[in-house]
Amino acid sequence: MNPKTWVECKISKVVQETPDTVTIRVALPEHESIQFIPGQYVMFGFLNGEESSRSKAYSISSSPSNTKWIEITVKKEGPFSTRMTKLQVGDKVKIRGPIGHFVFKDDYKQDIMLIAGGTGIAPLRSMWQYIIERELPNNVKLLFSTKIPEDIIYKQELEELKKHNKNVQVTVTLTRVQDGWDGRKGRIDWGMINEHVTDFKNTLFFICGPDAMVNDLQKALRDNGAAIGQVKIEKWGIQ
Ligand SMILES: Cc1cc2nc3c(=O)[nH]c(=O)nc-3n(C[C@H](O)[C@H](O)[C@H](O)COP(=O)(O)OP(=O)(O)OC[C@H]3O[C@@H](n4cnc5c(N)ncnc54)[C@H](O)[C@@H]3O)c2cc1C
Known part of the structure; x- marks a missing residue:
């Protein structure tokens, strides 16, 4: 995956963390994988409906050891994130990334x-x-x-x-x-x-x-x- 190209993905798991926050697992298609540094984020979008003209940033909350899927933890706030909290297993979405400089690097020994x-x-x-x-x-x-x-x-x-x-x-x-x-x-x-x-x-x-x-x-x-x-x-x- 690269930060410039949207990739169509499927939701493969949903965990209700709190009454207003969920963790969704976004599974990449067979031919794709993602390499990222812990702390980076992706842009997230819907394929249809009112919110599909916009995209928003979401941090990757899972470890980079998993290269075939990422997890995103989202809190229900405005219409965009509220729709995200209603996603179900099998739903299709799109992401592009990874992006960002807020990262933990291997060579940090502190x-x-x-x-x-x-x-x-x-x-x-x-x-x-x-x-x-x-x-x-x-x-x-x-x-x-x-x-x-x-x-x-x-x-x-x-x-x-x-x-x-x-x-x-x-x-x-x-x-x-x-x-x-x-x-x-x-x-x-x-x-x-x-x-x-x-x-x-x-x-x-x-x-x-x-x-x-x-x-x-x-x-x-x-x-x-x-x-x-x-x-x-x-x-x-x-x-
Ligand atoms: C680099 C980056 C990474 C991000 N990662 C995440 C993430 O991992 N999880 C996530 O939930 N959001 C994350 N966000 C925020 C996310 O992009 C959206 O702004 C958020 O989901 C609200 O979008 P909305 O359109 O639903 O609500 P809006 O209509 O844009 O916002 C409604 C109101 O909710 C407030 N608000 C928005 N998000 C939160 C929140 N999480 N907690 C408390 N108040 C909030 C806003 O200040 C605003 O007043 C990230 C933003 C950036 C820039």
Whole structure:
């Protein structure tokens, strides 16, 4: 596949992650395969109907080890994404890609801190799956903020990560505090980052989420001495 050519694909799996978020698996046709770097995205389009005149960007949330399909995790927002959340196995769609510079590269030997707000966790999942599958030695810390327990995307996978991967540390923080939640509460801020970081100068930070969160945390990291290349961000233009 290449970023300039649309490829017609079929939906081969749909997972309801939360009441308003689904992960769809997009299977490539027999003769196609995709090579991408974790963190990249694709352009997605419909073949017919009102939304077929437009296309939108979606991060690849699966590992690049799978070259015959990709997964996309999408939250129901406007009409375009709402239609995506209604896709069913067998439906045909089109994608082109991969695109993007928000990437985890093999030659990064530093500690990795993945910082996500809401659906911003999607490209970071591709990164941690890749690091685990390749048995890369990076020490990985994930800080994931979302509103309420029902909004936790990849809940089962995060539980498994906590149990079985010594070099991946997962912290989920909820911003709308509820009774019965004994985990972390509050927004991700400099204090929370500083508490979890082991070796600041030797850490690469990957941040994806609402624009305000990405901007604030990038600034906080820079104000506290992070070099430009140490902080990698992806903004989706969402509030
Ligand atoms: C590089 C890139 C990668 C992206 N990857 C993803 C992805 O993996 N998953 C995904 O769901 N979206 C992703 N987006 C956003 C996506 O392209 C669409 O903008 C989004 O699905 C909304 O489109 P819409 O037309 O349905 O809603 P619109 O009518 O464009 O938006 C409706 C409202 O919802 C807000 N909004 C849009 N998306 C979200 C969201 N995810 N969470 C909270 N509020 C939101 C917007 O700010 C707006 O106010 C990505 C965007 C970019 C630029």
